[in-house]
Amino acid sequence: MVDFLNAFALLSNFVIVPAMTYGSQLALGALGVTLVYGILRFSNFAHGDTMAFGTMVTIFATWGLQSAGVSIHPLPTALLALPVGIAATVALCLVIDRSVYKFYRKSRSVPVVFLIASVGVMFVLNGVVRFIIGPGDQRFADGERFIIKAKAFKKLTGLNEGIAFKTSQGLTIVTAIIVVAALFWFLNRTRSGKSMRAYSDNEDLARLSGINPERVVMITWTLAAVLATIAGVLYGLDKSFKPFTYFQLLLPIFASAIVGGLGNPLGAIAGGFVIAFSEVVVAYAYKKFLTYLVPEQWAPDSLVQLLSTDYKFAVSFVILVLVLLIRPTGIFKGKGA
Amino acid sequence: MIRIENLHMQFGGIHAVENVSLSIEKGSITGLIGPNGAGKTTLFNCIAGAYTPTSGKIYLDDEEITGLKPHELFARGLLRTFQIAQEFSTLTVRENLMMVPGDQCGESLIDTWLRPAKVREEEERIRAKADSVIEFLEITHVADELAGNLSGGQKKLLELGRTMMVDAKIVFLDEVGAGVNRTLLNTLGDAIQRLNKEHGYTFCMIEHDMDFVGRLCDPVIVMAEGELLAEGTIEDIKSNEHVIEAYLGTGLKNKPEPKS
Numbered sequence: 358m359v360d361f362l363n364a365f366a367l368l369s370n371f372v373i374v375p376a377m378t379y380g381s382q383l384a385l386g387a388l389g390v391t392l393v394y395g396i397l398r399f400s401n402f403a404h405g406d407t408m409a410f411g412t413m414v415t416i417f418a419t420w421g422l423q424s425a426g427v428s429i430h431p432l433p434t435a436l437l438a439l440p441v442g443i444a445a446t447v448a449l450c451l452v453i454d455r456s457v458y459k460f461y462r463k464s465r466s467v468p469v470v471f472l473i474a475s476v477g478v479m480f481v482l483n484g485v486v487r488f489i490i491g492p493g494d495q496r497f498a499d500g501e502r503f504i505i506k507a508k509a510f511k512k513l514t515g516l517n518e519g520i521a522f523k524t525s526q527g528l529t530i531v532t533a534i535i536v537v538a539a540l541f542w543f544l545n546r547t548r549s550g551k552s553m554r555a556y557s558d559n560e561d562l563a564r565l566s567g568i569n570p571e572r573v574v575m576i577t578w579t580l581a582a583v584l585a586t587i588a589g590v591l592y593g594l595d596k597s598f599k600p601f602t603y604f605q606l607l608l609p610i611f612a613s614a615i616v617g618g619l620g621n622p623l624g625a626i627a628g629g630f631v632i633a634f635s636e637v638v639v640a641y642a643y644k645k646f647l648t649y650l651v652p653e654q655w656a657p658d659s660l661v662q663l664l665s666t667d668y669k670f671a672v673s674f675v676i677l678v679l680v681l682l683i684r685p686t687g688i689f690k691g692k693g694a
Numbered sequence: 695m696i697r698i699e700n701l702h703m704q705f706g707g708i709h710a711v712e713n714v715s716l717s718i719e720k721g722s723i724t725g726l727i728g729p730n731g732a733g734k735t736t737l738f739n740c741i742a743g744a745y746t747p748t749s750g751k752i753y754l755d756d757e758e759i760t761g762l763k764p765h766e767l768f769a770r771g772l773l774r775t776f777q778i779a780q781e782f783s784t785l786t787v788r789e790n791l792m793m794v795p796g797d798q799c800g801e802s803l804i805d806t807w808l809r810p811a812k813v814r815e816e817e818e819r820i821r822a823k824a825d826s827v828i829e830f831l832e833i834t835h836v837a838d839e840l841a842g843n844l845s846g847g848q849k850k851l852l853e854l855g856r857t858m859m860v861d862a863k864i865v866f867l868d869e870v871g872a873g874v875n876r877t878l879l880n881t882l883g884d885a886i887q888r889l890n891k892e893h894g895y896t897f898c899m900i901e902h903d904m905d906f907v908g909r910l911c912d913p914v915i916v917m918a919e920g921e922l923l924a925e926g927t928i929e930d931i932k933s934n935e936h937v938i939e940a941y942l943g944t945g946l947k948n949k950p951e952p953k954s
């Protein structure tokens with residue numbers, strides 16, 4: 358029984374908690390991608406770098422607050438700086454829409470043109486972020502690092518294995534729940550949200566009913582920017598901030614959005630957790646876990662790891678390909694990839 | 695109310711509408727009939743801003759409206775319904791109706807968060823209006839159903855309902871009666887007449903059911919092969935030789951094949 362509990366604690370510590378956290382981050386990212394897809398009908402490749410931009414601004418604001426001695430210990434100062442990052446990113450997205458995408462909307466370009474334009478935006482943002490903050494790793498997390506420390510957990514339960522629950526993990530999960538609840542309230546209950554859904558459902562009829570498309574587009578970018586910044590900052594607090602990592606996040610984020618069904622917000626959330634759990638489960642070494650469960654002589658010698666951590670992005674890729682082959686509309690019916 | 699001058703609409707080599715000039719009187723219920731592929735829907739699409747005509751001019755109350763966007767025309771009180779009923783399939787019937795009046799203050803993010811009282815008050819008003827429309831069309835039992843689940847006939851009613859949500863000047867109905875059962879068709883006819891009499895709506899309706907046209911429409915315009923064929927009262931039309939040949943048939947002859 359104790360062995361079983363130890364095994365469970367081990368799994369929680371290295372698989373369940375990290376995957377829940379990563380899943381929340383992916384879900385927030387995928388929600389942004391899916392909203393843009395639902396309204397503007399293109400896959401926004403600049404989303405990862407939008408996240409990086411929002412995080413960068415938040416980091417600067419955090420540093421500013423830190424040097425001014427402002428703190429909300431035990432919570433990270435970045436939470437206080439988040440609104441600044443959000444405001445800057447919303448402004449950025451609206452400016453980009455005005456200066457880039459609006460032109461293509463006016464000339465009624467096909468989605469692939471938008472997609473390519475977004476690749477251009479991606480490169481520009483990528484350059485801007487590296488130019489300003491540099492390509493290196495930045496740490497900006499402060500405050501209490503743990504909610505539960507592994508040692509304290511061991512002492513409390515008397516188990517060999519501890520569960521460490523980091524503040525950043527708790528924060529990510531709680532924030533994700535609040536943000537998702539607010540988003541769904543917005544989409545389902547408010548007039549603005551309903552116009553967005555109506556526009557996504559039947560663009561012609563929406564235009565005809567007097568819904569102002571430009572306004573819907575603006576609201577969409579605002580939401581995408583808010584989601585991108587929050588997702589980016591949470592990821593940065595949990596791991597660290599490095600522009601290239603955010604660019605790499607694009608793959609699992611798109612995989613999440615597509616697995617769930619592009620254009621479907623519920624799907625984006627489900628997709629985020631599917632991808633996160635797959636990545637973590639596949640890259641975890643089960644040696645110790647199995648050692649607790651099986652009789653001693655059966656204990657494995659190898660690491661029992663399905664895939665080395667270096668290849669974890671391959672997981673998203675494989676799932677993506679499988680979904681596109683078997684069920685292109687995703688788990689929940691999206692608009693098709 | 696509406697004046698159209700020398701309207702042409704070409705799709706590649708197809709002349710869907712050719713040199714059409716006509717006018718629609720204020721307060722009338724004008725019928726537009728003609729064989730399949732005559733260009734009726736295309737004409738509507740040009741008037742309602744879905745297409746920009748190849749050439750020609752359209753006036754609403756002596757103001758040129760050629761090439762305006764659908765929502766701009768909507769704001770001027772020019773509404774239309776679709777031959778293939780359109781709906782927001784993931785919203786309920788009531789929500790579909792409540793989408794209609796454009797430019798609600800709740801559409802703005804700032805008002806949504808900062809002036810909830812104003813938004814709520816507006817929503818209450820629109821909801822009451824939507825409920826009265828639902829009652830009028832006798833679709834109370836499906837008011838909270840997703841519009842995507844409605845039957846074809848119910849979707850047609852929803853189309854008409856949408857035009858009742860605002861004070862329209864002129865409404866273009868593209869085969870609202872098609873696929874609607876007899877009883878409902880009478881309700882629909884009554885609704886159109888009441889809107890015309892009591893609310894001063896002008897209607898222009900495409901319809902294939904000659905009894906329905908006869909009951910509601912005066913005058914009736916006939917199109918065939920993209921051109922205007924005849925115009926007059928229903929009696930004039932029924933006895934017009936060209937119309938009989940092109941559309942109505944004598945009972946012995948079949949309707950001609952639509953031009954492709």
Ligand SMILES: Nc1ncnc2c1ncn2[C@@H]1O[C@H](COP(=O)(O)OP(=O)(O)OP(=O)(O)O)[C@@H](O)[C@H]1O
Pocket residue numbers: 705708709710728729730731732733734735736737777953954
């Ligand atoms: N978007 C389009 N592209 C190309 N051709 C079109 C288009 N829309 C209509 N047409 C052509 O224009 C002609 C007129 O079509 P229209 O839909 O206006 O006919 P209609 O009078 O409404 O017929 P029905 O009674 O069947 O509804 C047809 O030959 C049709 O194929």
Ligand SMILES: [Mg+2]
Pocket residue numbers: 734735736777868
């Ligand atoms: Mg038609």
